[in-house]
Amino acid sequence: MAMQADVLASKPATSTGQLKNQADENIGRARIKSVYIVPTGTAGSVVFKDGGSGGSTIMTLNTVASATQPTWILVPDQGILFRTNIHVTLTDVGSVMVFYG
Numbered sequence: 001m002a003m004q005a006d007v008l009a010s011k012p013a014t015s016t017g018q019l020k021n022q023a024d025e026n027i028g029r030a031r032i033k034s035v036y037i038v039p040t041g042t043a044g045s046v047v048f049k050d051g052g053s054g055g056s057t058i059m060t061l062n063t064v065a066s067a068t069q070p071t072w073i074l075v076p077d078q079g080i081l082f083r084t085n086i087h088v089t090l091t092d093v094g095s096v097m098v099f100y101g
Contacts, residue, residue: 005101007033012095019086027086030100031079037071037096039063044092051084
């Protein structure tokens with residue numbers, strides 16, 4: 001069995017753009033293991049793209065309309081692979097943070 005990669009945490013993103021690591025550098029090739037979303041009082045969404053704002057949409061997560069109901073999603077198996085980088089488009093979302101490896 002292959003060895004698992006270390007799991008790291010992104011900086012919380014509060015606006016659309018590339019996800020950053022704790023050293024404030026763009027996260028490159030990675031597998032998202034879990035996602036933590038803090039919504040606003042309005043239903044919204046987080047769109048995850050591989051390769052920047054014009055890249056392929058890998059996943060879209062919708063949020064509830066509650067500023068007090070964070071969403072925690074655990075991704076099964078080895079996670080979702082982003083071959084280039086992880087770009088997020090936030091719509092009515094307070095912040096999003098991923099755990100990746």
